[in-house]
Amino acid sequence: MALPEKQPVDKKFIDPAAVKQSISKRLVVNRFTKSIFLMGLLFGLVVLAVLITGVLRDGIGYLSLDFLQNFPSRRPERAGIYPALMGSIWLMVMIIPMIFLIGVGSAIYLEEYAKKGRMTSFIEVNISNLAGVPSIVFGLLGLTFFVRNMSLGSTLISGALTLGLMSLPVVIVSSQEAIRAVPQAMRHASLALGASKWQTTYKVVLPASLPGIITGIILSVSRAIGETAPLIMVGAAIFIARAPSGFFSEFTALPIQIYNWTSRPQEEFQYLASAGIIVLMVILIAMNSVAIWIRNKYSKRY
């Protein structure tokens, strides 16, 4: 936009020539940074696209209803993923209520009830740190504590508790963020109308923060479902003759089955692994879609 010429311009402050020059320089820098960011995005997308097309090309031919219903087999054409799929679903069903109750409970206590002080911030720092602990460490914890000390054995419940524990820090932190984002004015309004602290939390704060909380939970459960290392530590089997039937069943899970197939010498098993990856990806995409749907449906802006 050109400056109106009639107004006196103090050359000491704004030199049009200098401005013009620096503008074009800034435009160059602008374009340069933009292309860097675009390249960053493209790099990720291209790698992902290559991976997905590779997996789809290898695995799609092995994907069928039989593949979903059969047990693993030494004969690739007869092998299926049923027990692993059921194991993963069982794990999911057990983990979600567990981390919802414990994770959201902890977050509500830390945000609404705990006195802000050294102790609280010490606890919060530790929770954030736990979010960065490698999953295999949680596996070791699960093996010594749940499998051995509590004698739960290498069962679904041990696996679910271990994965749940691993997901908790992320759930607590994201729930805290969601609760913190609820405007203070809403709490005050509720309290001013005579509601108790619990009523305010339960009827005002929780519904308002639910989209954020649920998004956090689904994202961390998605991560847990893709984990292999902690489950191997806990002693999940690879071959089981029957699909899990209860909390105390032996189990296997999708990532374990996929890992086992990739390490087999016969090439057909690599394709089976790709088919397994597709199944796992579909589950993850479905879960993430649910998270996005919930966020869009319930989120309100204040």
Add this chain to the structure above:
Amino acid sequence: MTWMKKTALVTTIASVAVVGAACGNDSGSSSSSEELKGKVAIDGSSTVFPIMEAIGEEYSMEQPDVDVTVGVSGTGGGFKRFVKGETDLSNASREIKDEEVAEAEKNGVAFTKVTLAYDGMTIAVSKDNTWVKEMTLEQLSKIWLDPNVKTWKDVDPSYPAEPLKFFSPGKDSGTFDYFSEEVLDEKDMRKDVQLSEDDNVLVKGVEGTKGAIGYFGYAYYAENKDKLKEVPLSKEGADAVAPTHETINDLSYPLSREIYTYVNNKSLKEKEQVADFVKFTNENAGDLAEEVGYIKMPQEKYDENEKAIEAAMK
């Protein structure tokens, strides 16, 4: 949530727990030998896993109510659980070590060794490697131990100066232990070796590197014959022998090895389903091993197994 729903939920959880516990306590006390029940817990070597998976698959058709579970904690990891009495069978691609035997004795775990099949540990180089025709075990041991051996020229002056690159299974695997014992004489392997728990990674590595040398089970070589070159081996001045079905089976290949499953004697005596499963295993291991890439042993070996199992059950 209404009261009714809550009650319903609690009852469901409780009943699931009860059913689960009931299954857990069931140790196959059924008197009928036709329809067995209960669990057979197996863990151990990933090398043996394909055979056990095949046996489990066949067995579940015969005894659908027996829960067979097979894990892959590795030979060492499997024995750690086995010597505590946590598993009924432990698959192994090497023999049980003295320390592990001592640990088992301390915990009062007696066991029987069942030999399942043969495997030939194959030494492989790249297809582009045109110079290696055969090697002696001494040469092999020297290049895997001595960090001063840097190129193929250091192995034999007539070879080109192509840099050597080493690929080996991970230290938790029984295959690594077997190689250390048979070839390296328990000495420490050189440090610049690329280790991987996934044998397909080793195959890819050897395939793609001109100066590479690596070792793995015969099945991985047999599946990738078009991409790899095997190295015939000679022992103590004898003629070099290449790994083939026949040379592994008649034990003329120097790195023919046995793979095993170890059975807890107490489980064998007290759990009918374990005894039945072990007998089934011994009867079918050879044929099923062939199907998944291992080599069947002569019938005498399976007869010996059977005698050992009978003896342990008394």
